[in-house]
Amino acid sequence: MTFLFNKNSHFNLANLATFFNIAAGMLAIYYLTHNNFFAAALFAWLAGAFDIVDGKIARKYNLSTEFGIQLDSFADFLSFVIVPTMFIFFAVIDGKELILFTPLVAFAFIYYVISGLRRLIQFNINAQEGEVEKYFIGVPTPLGAILLWVVYLVWLTGLINENIVLISMIIIGYLLNSKLKIRHP
Secondary structure, eight states: OGGGGOTTOTTSHHHHHHHHHHHHHHHHHHHHHTTOHHHHHHHHHHHHHHHHHHHHHHHHTTOOOHHHHHHHHHHHHIIIIIHHHHHHIIIIITTOTTTSOHHHHHHHHHHHHHHHHHHHHHHHHHOOTTOOOSEEESOOHHHHHHHHHHHHHHHHHTSSOHHHHHHHHHHHHHHHTSSOEEEOO
8 A cells, every 4th residue: 555655656645536536526527417416516516625635635745746736737627627617507508508699608618618728737837846836826726616606606596697607707717817816725
């Protein structure tokens, strides 16, 4: 079991937590495609918990590697960009895309995914093994996912309509790559 604490093992403890993040994200997608939004939300939040845990483990046991940095960003893309985008689509938009302004629907989803991907790529370019910056520049993708979750909850109350949800996606997508400084927890 020494591989769990071996920095050079792709299956060290930190990376295993990241693999669980990916698995939770995939299960969230499964439940989204079966219209089980409660289970999808549970797995999305579980992915977030694994994202927190993997970083803490990597720092505590000195397991941070270039592989781990890349793996974490791929997991973040799945769990905090694709899953929340699919959540908004299946829970809010599905079946209404032709009633709504279709170009706005397409733009909002494509823009958010590209913004999230761009942010993660830029983060990887700037990341250094074992170092944690004091501030994020731009909204991190997990926070973007939380903001989309809040938009969904507000939509459930009936206070906003689908067009406001789409505009909110565009705004949050913009914030992912903004110059906004957010303190790292």
